[in-house]
Amino acid sequence: MTIPQAQNxxxxxRIALVAEKHAQARELLRxxxxxxWLTFTREGSDPLLPFVTxxxxxxxxxxxxxxxxxxxxxxxxxxxxGQVDGVFDLxxxxxxxxxxxxxxxxxxxxxxxxxxxxxxxDHGIDGLxxxxxxxxxxxLEPLGMTDRLVSAEEVAGRVRALKTPAEVERIxxxxxxxxxxxxxxxxxxxxxxxxxxxxAILVERMQAHEVGPAWEASYCPSVTTxxxxxxxxxxxxxxxxxxxxxxxxxxxxxxGYCSDLQRTWYFPSATDPRPPAAIARPFEAVRDGIxxxxxxxxxxxxxxxxxxxxxxxxxxxxxxFTHALGHQLGRLCHDGGMVLGPDNARxxxxxxxxxxxxxxxxLEPCVGPIGLEEDVLVTDxxxxxxxxxxxxxxxxx
Amino acid sequence: MTIPQAQNxxxxxRIALVAEKHAQARELLRxxxxxxWLTFTREGSDPLLPFVTxxxxxxxxxxxxxxxxxxxxxxxxxxxxGQVDGVFDLxxxxxxxxxxxxxxxxxxxxxxxxxxxxxxxDHGIDGLxxxxxxxxxxxLEPLGMTDRLVSAEEVAGRVRALKTPAEVERIxxxxxxxxxxxxxxxxxxxxxxxxxxxxAILVERMQAHEVGPAWEASYCPSVTTxxxxxxxxxxxxxxxxxxxxxxxxxxxxxxGYCSDLQRTWYFPSATDPRPPAAIARPFEAVRDGIxxxxxxxxxxxxxxxxxxxxxxxxxxxxxxFTHALGHQLGRLCHDGGMVLGPDNARxxxxxxxxxxxxxxxxLEPCVGPIGLEEDVLVTDxxxxxxxxxxxxxxxxx
Numbered sequence: 001m002t003i004p005q006a007q008n009x010x011x012x013x014r015i016a017l018v019a020e021k022h023a024q025a026r027e028l029l030r031x032x033x034x035x036x037w038l039t040f041t042r043e044g045s046d047p048l049l050p051f052v053t054x055x056x057x058x059x060x061x062x063x064x065x066x067x068x069x070x071x072x073x074x075x076x077x078x079x080x081x082g083q084v085d086g087v088f089d090l091x092x093x094x095x096x097x098x099x100x101x102x103x104x105x106x107x108x109x110x111x112x113x114x115x116x117x118x119x120x121x122d123h124g125i126d127g128l129x130x131x132x133x134x135x136x137x138x139x140l141e142p143l144g145m146t147d148r149l150v151s152a153e154e155v156a157g158r159v160r161a162l163k164t165p166a167e168v169e170r171i172x173x174x175x176x177x178x179x180x181x182x183x184x185x186x187x188x189x190x191x192x193x194x195x196x197x198x199x200a201i202l203v204e205r206m207q208a209h210e211v212g213p214a215w216e217a218s219y220c221p222s223v224t225t226x227x228x229x230x231x232x233x234x235x236x237x238x239x240x241x242x243x244x245x246x247x248x249x250x251x252x253x254x255x256g257y258c259s260d261l262q263r264t265w266y267f268p269s270a271t272d273p274r275p276p277a278a279i280a281r282p283f284e285a286v287r288d289g290i291x292x293x294x295x296x297x298x299x300x301x302x303x304x305x306x307x308x309x310x311x312x313x314x315x316x317x318x319x320x321f322t323h324a325l326g327h328q329l330g331r332l333c334h335d336g337g338m339v340l341g342p343d344n345a346r347x348x349x350x351x352x353x354x355x356x357x358x359x360x361x362x363l364e365p366c367v368g369p370i371g372l373e374e375d376v377l378v379t380d381x382x383x384x385x386x387x388x389x390x391x392x393x394x395x396x397x
Numbered sequence: 398m399t400i401p402q403a404q405n406x407x408x409x410x411r412i413a414l415v416a417e418k419h420a421q422a423r424e425l426l427r428x429x430x431x432x433x434w435l436t437f438t439r440e441g442s443d444p445l446l447p448f449v450t451x452x453x454x455x456x457x458x459x460x461x462x463x464x465x466x467x468x469x470x471x472x473x474x475x476x477x478x479g480q481v482d483g484v485f486d487l488x489x490x491x492x493x494x495x496x497x498x499x500x501x502x503x504x505x506x507x508x509x510x511x512x513x514x515x516x517x518x519d520h521g522i523d524g525l526x527x528x529x530x531x532x533x534x535x536x537l538e539p540l541g542m543t544d545r546l547v548s549a550e551e552v553a554g555r556v557r558a559l560k561t562p563a564e565v566e567r568i569x570x571x572x573x574x575x576x577x578x579x580x581x582x583x584x585x586x587x588x589x590x591x592x593x594x595x596x597a598i599l600v601e602r603m604q605a606h607e608v609g610p611a612w613e614a615s616y617c618p619s620v621t622t623x624x625x626x627x628x629x630x631x632x633x634x635x636x637x638x639x640x641x642x643x644x645x646x647x648x649x650x651x652x653g654y655c656s657d658l659q660r661t662w663y664f665p666s667a668t669d670p671r672p673p674a675a676i677a678r679p680f681e682a683v684r685d686g687i688x689x690x691x692x693x694x695x696x697x698x699x700x701x702x703x704x705x706x707x708x709x710x711x712x713x714x715x716x717x718f719t720h721a722l723g724h725q726l727g728r729l730c731h732d733g734g735m736v737l738g739p740d741n742a743r744x745x746x747x748x749x750x751x752x753x754x755x756x757x758x759x760l761e762p763c764v765g766p767i768g769l770e771e772d773v774l775v776t777d778x779x780x781x782x783x784x785x786x787x788x789x790x791x792x793x794x
Binding site: 044059077118120126127133332334346 | 454515517518521528530
């Protein structure tokens with residue numbers, strides 16, 4: 001069968017991306033003294049699957065093993081073989097049962113510490129279901145290996161969080177598309193449009209640009225006028241009037257990677273072109289908060305150490321935000337366990353993590369009618385904005 | 398905020414559907430002597446979420462509890478509140494931590510047996526991750542309740558498998574749309590088109606009918622000419638020639654529910670309008686196999702008891718299929734644990750289950766170039782085809 005050229009290129013890009021992630025995983029296994037990273041999954045149950053195989057769905061029960069040393073091994077149902085060929089060194093395609101090849105590989109390779117995808121805090125690496133964990137334990141019991149299972153957090157968390165250059169380029173492309181869609185929107189905005197109208201424009205623009213939403217479609221985009229209700233709600237029939245601000249929280253998913261940006265527009269009143277203090281002051285506070293966050297954000301900082309001064313800056317200006325300053329971004333919109341957040345019961349465990357080079361964060365100390373959210377890459381030489389940040393209200397006259 | 402009428406109707410339909418499922422769950426809890434069905438989830442981790450809330454995604458850690466007796470309770474992050482209001486009797490929206498209201502509810506209601514979404518065999522009800530199971534156990538420990546956790550298989554499996562009338566109507570509508578798309582395709586087919594061309598036609602038709610694919614987009618539809626390669630592979634550049642059959646495996650997802658149908662077309666050669674034996678004979682065998690399956694399929698039968706005679710009928714005609722005769726269908730394309738399958742290592746545990754009225758199955762004893770797959774509802778008075786089954790090859794001349 002001849003494969004069309006485009007498909008061939010996509011396929012090559014997929015295999016190259018997964019090879020990068022496998023190499024990264026092997027290095028991390030050695031660094032954390034683990035022998036094998038096992039992704040044990042069925043019917044698309046594990047959100048790490050795209051990193052391990054480049055695919056989002058394996059139907060049958062699958063054991064995908066990357067070893068610190070020696071060839072990687074995929075045990076998959078025969079009908080899933082096409083998804084792992086070319087990305088694993090050895091592929092065992094079973095007809096009836098995964099257990100026999102699985103036990104053979106473990107007996108042969110005898111890994112001392114087997115890392116599995118389980119985490120109390122990070123949903124992005126907590127893909128192993130409890131039922132599969134029971135099945136796995138049943139299979140390891142006759143081998144006397146049940147005590148070798150440990151959490152893969154150290155490895156899987158970093159495989160998800162530390163972006164390779166190819167991954168950063170994919171996120172950047174999603175950001176670029178989002179900015180283009182925002183520009184399209186700016187040209188179409190006018191007073192009288194409702195939140196629902198703006199929502200419909202953005203949905204149509206996603207189709208035109210052939211991208212999907214970065215999170216659940218009914219909340220992406222989230223569109224709010226300064227007279228409408230706040231945050232994470234479905235858009236309503238509130239019409240924009242002169243003197244209003246418009247806040248849009250929106251991201252797209254393209255080539256498997258997400259953007260997550262917010263922009264704010266202002267519609268001047270007939271009598272005064274300048275925004276009132278109720279809009280100008282929080283805008284400046286949020287913008288300055290983002291600039292401060294970008295200065296602080298560096299490898300070695302904890303999430304709290306970045307969040308806290310920004311929260312104080314906003315508080316000094318009289319504004320409060322209750323959510324985290326920023327979350328990681330990647331294949332998921334809420335990606336990677338660690339957040340730039342406060343030391344409270346909601347965020348504590350995830351705010352205490354340490355920033356590393358290669359992480360991509362959102363910065364979004366948003367308040368009331370003002371939505372500014374930027375996507376940044378952490379490097380050893382400071383923070384890089386993936387697209388130019390918004391510095392001024394976008395005026396629609 | 399005024400809600401548009403359409404959204405209001407959708408919202409009402411969602412709430413009505415979830416109310417049906419909650420009532421069903423309460424009945425099942427009593428039948429199986431369980432006190433509470435707990436769905437413990439975050440970031441869309443549990444495939445049962447749509448049954449329990451009507452939504453597909455809750456961001457924060459959520460404890461959704463349906464009790465055999467007394468009001469249902471949802472503990473959710475404040476920003477998720479809109480997803481559970483109206484469907485749970487009591488909603489605790491927390492600002493920082495789910496643990497405190499969770500412990501209060503358990504102390505107050507004191508359920509003896511708490512059923513959780515974990516299953517070795519059925520991925521559709523195995524939504525609790527191992528990390529969340531650990532978190533849950535941590536929370537129950539100070540209450541002395543860790544030994545009260547049991548698998549929700551009996552309840553959750555049936556909530557997924559036994560369709561209410563509103564659910565059957567949704568599946569039927571997805572089947573209707575699929576048949577309309579097949580009819581559209583019949584009008585556009587001609588020799589010279591490649592598998593890729595047919596794939597593109599069906600993707601365009603899905604957009605025109607405003608529906609998504611029932612399973613992973615790159616394999617839905619699956620298009621195979623009788624000279625192409627078999628099953629579950631990406632469509633290629635093989636062009637249809639006179640004398641070929643064309644097999645399409647395709648389903649759509651609409652209002653949250655899937656169809657999964659296969660149809661087979663035949664392109665007569667210039668010299669002979671009749672299909673050759675290599676196409677006619679397997680077609681008749683598959684068709685007759687489906688008819689036999691529909692006769693046998695009834696409440697009380699095991700999966701093996703339906704699969705085995707059909708497998709024998711095909712074998713008598715000289716044909717073999719290695720997959721199961723049929724799987725359940727619902728919100729997932731592979732829905733419900735139980736299959737109509739053989740008693741072998743791949744299917745054993747799932748083939749031994751018992752058919753109940755209200756289940757929806759595919760029937761698909763397909764072989765080689767012939768894809769016939771029908772969707773049927775099991776009732777106490779026999780099987781109902783959700784759309785008319787294919788009885789003859791569709792001839793494209």
